[in-house]
Amino acid sequence: MELDLAGDVSGVHRLLTSLVAPRPIGWISTVDTDGVSNxxxxxxxxLVHTNPPVVMFAAEDADxxxxxxxxNVIETGEFVINLVTEAVAGAMDYTARAAPASESEFESADLEKAPAVTVDAPRVAASAAHLECELRDTKRIHGSTLVFGDVRHVHADEELLTEGAVDARKIDAVGRLGGPYFTGISRLSLTRETDY
Ligand SMILES: Cc1cc2nc3c(=O)[nH]c(=O)nc-3n(C[C@H](O)[C@H](O)[C@H](O)COP(=O)(O)O)c2cc1C
Structure with missing residues (x-):
């Protein structure tokens, strides 16, 4: 099959999100200037840079x-990335529903908040790890806003650690596939000789 993307663009979203997969999921909490969490x-x-650490997400405009x-990030300059594991995947999906700005998904999804250390945006208490971020930059591309954030502080639950360090084998992260699908972790026997 050959596809000319300059022609009929129907189905392009499904096609490309199926081929660029699995994608990590940033479950992003923010707070607006009226104090309503989102x-x-x-x-x-x-993750787009490690030292110092910078993350990025892209939000396509809604109708x-x-x-x-x-x-909210542009207004307040901050956000938190909450780790999505299988334990919170259902709640994460629920929070994707379009809701009025006055409604907090923490309440509609019945999720407990935990305070962050360096930002006012709350953390999802049920997530096992969190990245507290400060806005670095934004860029508009077509109908999307790209947001870059400097990671200022990291939380990781004890259950993710082995001898004091985060252990990749203990994180059952959930990834996004195309269509309605998600994926979990199924590690291969292939491993690298170096750990980077
Ligand atoms: C797993 C998952 C991943 C998503 N990824 C994106 C994304 O990368 N960009 C985007 O614009 N919308 C994405 N969405 C849709 C948004 O979550 C949805 O539009 C949501 O209502 C936005 O909420 P907000 O207006 O409170 O930011 C995703 C939805 C799901 C379920």
């Missing part, structure tokens, strides 16, 4: 304009 998943999300997450 929570939503973004799978156009990744009524810029989504609440990038809008």
């Amino acid at each position: 929570l939503a998943p973004y799978s156009y999300f990744n 009524d304009g810029v989504k609440h997450t990038p809008s």
Whole structure:
């Protein structure tokens, strides 16, 4: 099959999100200037620099304009990435529903908040790890807002650690596939000689 993307673009979203997969999910909590907290998943999300650490997510505009997450980040300069594991995957999916700005997904999804250390945005208490981030930059590309954040503080639950360090084998992260699908972790026997 050959596809000319300059032609009929119907199905392009499904096609490309199926081929660029699995994608990590940034479950992003923010707070607006009225103090209303917001929570939503973004799978156009990744780590883009490690030292110092920088993450990025891209939010495609909704029909009524810029989504609440990038809008809150631009207003307040901060956000938290909450780790999505199988234990919280259902709640994460629920928080993707479009909701009015006055409604907090923490309440509608019945999720407990935990305070962050360096930002006012709350953490999802049920997530096993969190990255507290400060806005570095934004960029508009077509109808999307790309948000870059400096990671200022990291939380990781004790259950993720082996001898004091986060152990990749203990994190049952959930990834986004195309269509309605998600994936979990199934580690291969292939391993690297070096650990980076
Ligand atoms: C797993 C998952 C990943 C998503 N990834 C994105 C994404 O990368 N970019 C985007 O614009 N919307 C994405 N969405 C849709 C948003 O979560 C949805 O539009 C949400 O209502 C945005 O909420 P907000 O306006 O509170 O930010 C995703 C939804 C799900 C379920």
